[in-house]
Amino acid sequence: MLKTPYLLFLGDAPDQLAAKTAQGVRDWRPEFALGQMRLANCKADLGLDEMDIAQAWEAGARTLVIGAANRGGVMSDDWMPILIEALEKGMDIASGLHDRLQDRPEIVAAAKASDTRLIDVRTPQNKYPIGNGAARKGKRCLAVGTDCSVGKMYTALAMEKAMREAGMKATFRATGQTGILITGSGVPLDAVVADFMAGSIEWLTPDNDDDHWDLIEGQGSLFHPSFSGVTMALIHGGRPDALVLCHEPTRTHMRGLPHYKLPTLEALRDLSLETARIVNPDVRVTGVSVNTAAMSEDEAKAYLTKVEDRMGLPTVDPYRHGAARLAEAL
């Protein structure tokens, strides 16, 4: 659990896309996004107040979040004096980079001296139990995809927002590093040891109010051979009551695998239901979320209508049109 609010450190991000983690915090948890700190050559800008470490601390920031990747995803030596200053001031540091805070002796020493925490969100921070497949109180919705990176995190966050706006009880449950940094907690599922995958998701989605929904961030795809085991653990550990199918219609092959075609939405529906029914016979598919970023507005509308007719399910692009219809379907 990260302490909030955050100072979002953008470093020397070469473009706006490199700051997508920080952008995610700003978009989905604006109450955590106290200010931004940028180096001279930073090309990203979130439009937040510019703060140095002292100003951010004074304003209440309690965690410095490394919200941008430079080329290579490594921690630049130029960042070290800033990170150490933040620790000395009393802030924790959280990072989703491959390059770990824990592997930098000067950072570890500064954190120890100031009794602050270093949180590499790609590294599991808990010991998780082995899953037990038991029913839990409350409701759960899982986003599943025809492929990796088709908008599963975005869909779950947009549904959480729409549900809260409609007065429903809803909590996004992060299963990847970006989602964890955005919401301040979660399970970095792809870094969890195999035996504990399902148990980590049970831990993440505990008993709750009968009318509360967990919106579980999906990972991978049952149809992506590199990561299908991770997806399976999400389906069985998450024990979903509802599944939302996520798809990117212009993709010509599975991400990173030119020799694999994407499955149809029907195939995704059928295999997801078949596997989810092993833990919850009452699971339903409640909607389709399509990432139409590569289409014009007219193309997108035509495509969504066609899929809605074909599948008989509410079908939206939550980025273009919001997720209200996916939320209503629950």
Add this chain to the structure above:
Amino acid sequence: MLKTPYLLFLGDAPDQLAAKTAQGVRDWRPEFALGQMRLANCKADLGLDEMDIAQAWEAGARTLVIGAANRGGVMSDDWMPILIEALEKGMDIASGLHDRLQDRPEIVAAAKASDTRLIDVRTPQNKYPIGNGAARKGKRCLAVGTDCSVGKMYTALAMEKAMREAGMKATFRATGQTGILITGSGVPLDAVVADFMAGSIEWLTPDNDDDHWDLIEGQGSLFHPSFSGVTMALIHGGRPDALVLCHEPTRTHMRGLPHYKLPTLEALRDLSLETARIVNPDVRVTGVSVNTAAMSEDEAKAYLTKVEDRMGLPTVDPYRHGAARLAEAL
């Protein structure tokens, strides 16, 4: 890769069952089972030559395998002088216990001083790649089960034996600690980090001769919610050409999960094929392996005949009747 042959250390095993790892070596790799070493209160006996460390070294033993668990699965303090003597003599030590060799400073120091290796086979010994789902040369057969612990390892080992006896090229590929100790290599899949599960199995079953079969040890079950993700990674990483269905007919619920019934063999066949076809459209189910240990000979025969008629597949208990028919079906 463990150095062979082994001195099998049985410690103070309270009964024969506690020495099942050592028994597995003796049954399946007798050429590795050079001798046994037992403490005064040991109740297990493999019928091998009794050797002390000096005698075993002299006879050629190059790894001391901890082949028994005492109560609690921990390493007893009484063992320490023996383990240190083995290391000083020049032997490696291999262990499948939860309690790790690497966590015992006196053992680590002795190994360092003598330039010998400590191999905790539950701990991955390699950095594995991310899976790429690509086709590989040679053939692969995977044992899948209606539940955990229904005889998948035994089935694959018995098939390897039957195939070798029939002059076929066959290699058992271990995916759990017992199998690794028996054959001297493998992947401890349940301890691999989620993202690398499928890749570790691709690594374990590389390109081979066109007429060579890998017999891949199964883990968990697609129908066991605690471990289904591990099984899925085996199906997609192993890219099997053939699947053998494994079952224990007297079990009343999934192992450790009283609220889950076992699936039918038909359900196992269908879901295994559906998921395996994602990576290999030509995959077939070639046989059924039933653990009939809890049945009389007559009951077992009647049950096997009934299943064979129902499924239209060669159906055997490899422990009672050998695996020749499963091998022929490939």
